[in-house]
Amino acid sequence: MSERWFPDSMPQPMVDKESLPWWQAAAQHRLTVQCCDNCQYCRLPPAPICSECQSNKSHWEEISGKGTLYSYTEVHRAVATGQTLPFVIAIIQLDMDGIGTGNSVRIMSNIVDANPDELEIGKAVSVAWETMSDTVSLPRFKLLSSS
Amino acid sequence: MAKKAHIVGVGETRYTKWGRIGEVTEHALACEAILTAVADAGLKIEDVDGLASFAEDRNEAIFLAAELGLPELRFGNMVWMPGGGGGCAAIANAAMAVETGQAEVVVVYRALCQGQFMRFGDGASELPGRGNGDSESPPPPGLLPADSLLMAAMGFVMPYGMITAAAAFALPMRRHMHLYGTTSEQLGKIAVTFRQHANRNPRAIMYERELTLEDHQNSAMIADPFHLFDCCLESDGACAVVVTTAERAADLAKRPIEIVATAQGAPKGYSFGSFTNPNIADELYATGGTAALANRLWEKAGLTPKDVDVAQIYDHFTGSVLMQLEDYGFCGPGEAGAFIDSGALSWEGGSLPTNTHGGNLSEAYMHGLSHVLEGARSLWGESCCQVEDADVCLVTSAAGVPSSALILQGH
Numbered sequence: 177m178s179e180r181w182f183p184d185s186m187p188q189p190m191v192d193k194e195s196l197p198w199w200q201a202a203a204q205h206r207l208t209v210q211c212c213d214n215c216q217y218c219r220l221p222p223a224p225i226c227s228e229c230q231s232n233k234s235h236w237e238e239i240s241g242k243g244t245l246y247s248y249t250e251v252h253r254a255v256a257t258g259q260t261l262p263f264v265i266a267i268i269q270l271d272m273d274g275i276g277t278g279n280s281v282r283i284m285s286n287i288v289d290a291n292p293d294e295l296e297i298g299k300a301v302s303v304a305w306e307t308m309s310d311t312v313s314l315p316r317f318k319l320l321s322s323s
Numbered sequence: 324m325a326k327k328a329h330i331v332g333v334g335e336t337r338y339t340k341w342g343r344i345g346e347v348t349e350h351a352l353a354c355e356a357i358l359t360a361v362a363d364a365g366l367k368i369e370d371v372d373g374l375a376s377f378a379e380d381r382n383e384a385i386f387l388a389a390e391l392g393l394p395e396l397r398f399g400n401m402v403w404m405p406g407g408g409g410g411c412a413a414i415a416n417a418a419m420a421v422e423t424g425q426a427e428v429v430v431v432y433r434a435l436c437q438g439q440f441m442r443f444g445d446g447a448s449e450l451p452g453r454g455n456g457d458s459e460s461p462p463p464p465g466l467l468p469a470d471s472l473l474m475a476a477m478g479f480v481m482p483y484g485m486i487t488a489a490a491a492f493a494l495p496m497r498r499h500m501h502l503y504g505t506t507s508e509q510l511g512k513i514a515v516t517f518r519q520h521a522n523r524n525p526r527a528i529m530y531e532r533e534l535t536l537e538d539h540q541n542s543a544m545i546a547d548p549f550h551l552f553d554c555c556l557e558s559d560g561a562c563a564v565v566v567t568t569a570e571r572a573a574d575l576a577k578r579p580i581e582i583v584a585t586a587q588g589a590p591k592g593y594s595f596g597s598f599t600n601p602n603i604a605d606e607l608y609a610t611g612g613t614a615a616l617a618n619r620l621w622e623k624a625g626l627t628p629k630d631v632d633v634a635q636i637y638d639h640f641t642g643s644v645l646m647q648l649e650d651y652g653f654c655g656p657g658e659a660g661a662f663i664d665s666g667a668l669s670w671e672g673g674s675l676p677t678n679t680h681g682g683n684l685s686e687a688y689m690h691g692l693s694h695v696l697e698g699a700r701s702l703w704g705e706s707c708c709q710v711e712d713a714d715v716c717l718v719t720s721a722a723g724v725p726s727s728a729l730i731l732q733g734h
């Protein structure tokens with residue numbers, strides 16, 4: 177088992193046909209984005225057609241899980257019992273590693289193991305997977321500068 | 324000449340803290356507010372032939388029409404702009420209905436009894452993906468089916484704890500602070516100013532409760548940078564607005580207030596805004612997302628921000644007001660902090676008296692429809708913080724989600 181930061185009682189993922197492959201990759205600790213076969217535009221969350229060219233053909237690309245902190249909030253109210261407070265919800269600007277058109281893709285997640293004073297927009301982060309169950313793993317992020 | 328829609332009456336029930344109204348149902352409150360507004364206009368319920376609402380209203384117009392005894396329902400409408408983003412759009416749709424002859428008298432309403440249903444501040448707490456927090460040994464997390472587009476979108480963010488509006492809107496607010504140096508004290512001044520207005524408004528839940536900047540700074544942190552007093556009230560009550568044509572309005576009880584211009588919508592790729600969408604365009608992320616809508620509104624009205632005498636700006640959070648001041652062009656991007664420091668929002672000597680009823684922060688939280696009531700009152704000369712000779716009023720709905728706005732003129 178991987179390190180745990182959040183309790184089992186956290187809200188659970190809700191999945192449709194579009195997003196199931198993303199969650200299946202996540203369960204294997206692979207962070208993916210959906211990319212258009214036609215124009216290479218990349219997107220999250222998963223969607224049936226490309227917003228830029230309306231093609232319904234797409235494929236999945238794995239990315240490194242590195243990125244920068246785009247914004248964050250330290251939340252002081254629990255959403256689940258047994259939760260450590262405060263916790264940090266963050267927007268991560270993902271490094272696209274030359275994949276697709278290089279268009280911006282961000283993901284909502286958490287920053288874990290950070291001292292609140294260290295949080296600063298623009299800081300480098302890297303994915304840290306949390307295995308919640310056999311079928312669910314979530315990509316949390318850590319500041320690269322913290323030990 | 325084309326018909327032009329006007330507001331001719333407004334009304335509300337009493338407002339209380341959420342969960343305090345238990346002796347009547349929420350739809351009974353809706354009916355009470357509608358009847359009060361109709362009477363305010365000098366109309367009878369038999370004159371009403373349309374009902375419109377917003378924000379996933381559980382008080383469906385078809386049932387209210389039957390309960391109220393409308394002779395015929397000719398227009399029943401709900402807005403897609405979610406939550407508080409749709410209040411002005413509901414008025415806009417009512418205006419379109421009367422201007423195109425779909426109906427003659429349309430009442431827009433909003434009723435909330437949160438003790439009888441879920442509390443809005445709990446956000447998505449009752450959505451299916453929410454773990455059972457009361458269970459000592461919850462089932463291991465699994466993948467639940469999303470049965471709607473909203474659930475699919477929420478299902479992608481809720482596992483990280485994103486279930487409240489406070490956290491959702493804290494994210495763009497934090498980035499605004501990073502980009503422009505905006506401070507928590509500047510947000511606090513918004514809360515304090517609106518509280519001062521509410522202290523003059525007997526309808527306001529916070530009528531007798533004063534608030535200082537120190538109180539604001541010392542209040543509990545909810546979702547950084549939002550303290551408790553950056554967050555709106557959660558309330559029970561109902562309110563309603565009557566919309567009809569100039570022709571029908573001519574011999575009614577009150578001077579009709581013209582709905583000069585309306586606009587609603589969302590930028591490209593916005594979906595549910597900051598609640599579910601980390602991929603809002605970079606240039607829009609630290610804004611209310613309403614600048615394009617605002618430009619359309621000014622253009623339609625043939626007016627500019629300088630023409631506004633009084634504004635009722637949706638305030639689910641203080642930061643929402645700050646960002647809309649920039650979106651609607653009262654100041655430039657990043658300048659709203661200094662604009663607020665100038666005292667602009669106060670009805671006493673401010674350059675843009677705003678939320679003269681106290682707003683969602685201090686009067687009551689009716690998902691912003693109360694801002695439309697106050698907009699009309701401020702042009703009738705009925706506000707508790709009356710701006711002298713006010714003629715043009717801007718009313719906005721929630722920013723940070725698909726939104727809507729109105730310009731009202733009293734003539």
Ligand SMILES: [Zn+2]
Nearest residue numbers: 212215226229
């Ligand atoms: Zn494409």
